Amino acid sequence: MFNLALSNLTHRKIRTGMSVLAVAIAIALLLVLVGLSNGTLNEVSRRMESVEAEIVVRDRHFDIGSLSGGKLWEKEIPSLREIRMDSRPAVRKVIPVFIGRMKLAGLSQNVFGINPEDFPYFAGTRKILSGQLFADFDSPLQALNLDDKPFSSDDDTKSSEKNIHHSLPLVIDRRLSQASVLKVGDTAFYGGSPAHIVGIVETGVAGRVFAPINRLRGANGIAKRTAHMFFIKADPALQTDQLRHLCDKIEKSTRNSRSATLVANYGQVLADNFRNLTIFVSLVSVIALIICFLFILVTMYTMVLERGREIAILQSLGAGRSVILRQTLMEAALICSIGTVLGIALTFGARWLIETVQPLMTIEIRIHWLLLAILIGLGGGCLSALYPGYLALCHDPVETLSFE
């Protein structure tokens, strides 16, 4: 019976090919969309979790996606450092981060504005591969005053030195450097203002782009010492439960205007922030799958309609309802099996293509998603073939053989 299914499919090569392609595209679309959204979020959360701090504090209304909502103030830092647990100081260090945004390598990048002396908390064991770390001004006002002076486009050496002093120094990670083909000394633009690359750091640090916090504030026209996040380095003696308790204490001390989360749980925070994106991705995937399975249904329906005589012959040979239904399902399963395998191959191809064209994008393909895709491909295909299979059962062999 397998031979019959196979020969039926190879007999109509183009139609079978189209059906296989429909399944393949739907499966690939599902895997690429899920892989891209999860890959991007996981990559960002892994980088954030690499920060050598235990807790991240944000204003409760701050939205990382749009950088909108409430901000933090550096003047809050002393009160945070006073928090005690078991009569011991619980907070060792508060690291303010001001986040800006600029376009590099064709993608919008978050710029982490930090104090230069805090850089080791972000870099950990990762080294600056070329160039050096930036220096900062003492206050954002200094940067703002500098911004009032026009940027010179003259090409003489003196102007060039002034421009370097004028422009925002940036440290970028190697992956971004490779993607944007930027190296130390190259110029970029932060908004309309000039910026230049002063260092390249190993990939894996929390931000792809770092800038000095006061100069970044100035570049954003902010004169005050605000921040979007505080990373908190806690007392190393604190266990996870105590760190959670510390989060509660921080929130209470700020009358719940601030949200404190374990850095280890940052992935969940990101997922919550981008819940709409996840819903959108799921919706698009489901629509793609529905269209694919409708295609299978129509294909199998057409096959059954035009193969009435064959079904009647099988019935005359003694094939019962189960044999006829199994035959229809076997053909659908064959189409879906080949389509699913092709879809998985297409997914790896698409990943290679996307990561080549957009090296900063990460597509994660996990084994359990592959298994789910196989299950959806085969299960959905067979479900789609049930109605055509039922129609095949309703064939009257006598009528068909008499009038064909």
Added chain:
Amino acid sequence: MNDFLIKTEKLCKTFRNGRLETPVLFDIDLEIIKGEFVAIMGPSGCGKSTLMHILGLMLSPSSGRVYLEGQDTALLHEKKRACLRRDKIGFVFQRFNLLPTLNAYQNIAVAEQIRRNQPDGQINRALAAVEMTDRAQYKPHQLSIGQQQRIAIARAISHQPALIMADEPTGNLDSAHAQHIMDLFRTIHRQHGITILMITHSQTAARSADRIIYMNDGKIQG
């Protein structure tokens, strides 16, 4: 009863299409002995094919009894009828009804797979019986019509059925091919002792049978 392969009692068939009723068979009483070669003749529309489809368990009678090897088949569930059809009966059609996407060997193999047999030996024997061993890998469109009918016969006899039902098996063939096919039926009947029930319009073909039954207007004559 035990000597009869097929026996019908007061067999009637009426086709219903909404309010329209078309009676086709009236009170058919028929007995066919095991190993008999019977031809049924009659004008078009007299009910020959309907009778064959009922005896071949592809249609249910409207009333009356149909016994196959002593078993009343009229009230059997479709699944049981399919099993009986699969194990006891082989069909040969006027238009051969081979599966066009499969080769000769695979056409017979499909029938054997439906019967859940391990088919190799039986298929080769059946192909040899119809002298088509050398055409086993040919697809139907690569065979002449006479060869296609031989493959159809090989498919019908591969499982050594109790009954072969042939619906105008020479109707699409020229006289030379028709003669070959009838010779083949006689050989199978003689060598294997299989009961053959054949519908035909051809007097020549009917003369190969042990007995000829004439039908007219849904009734058996004489």
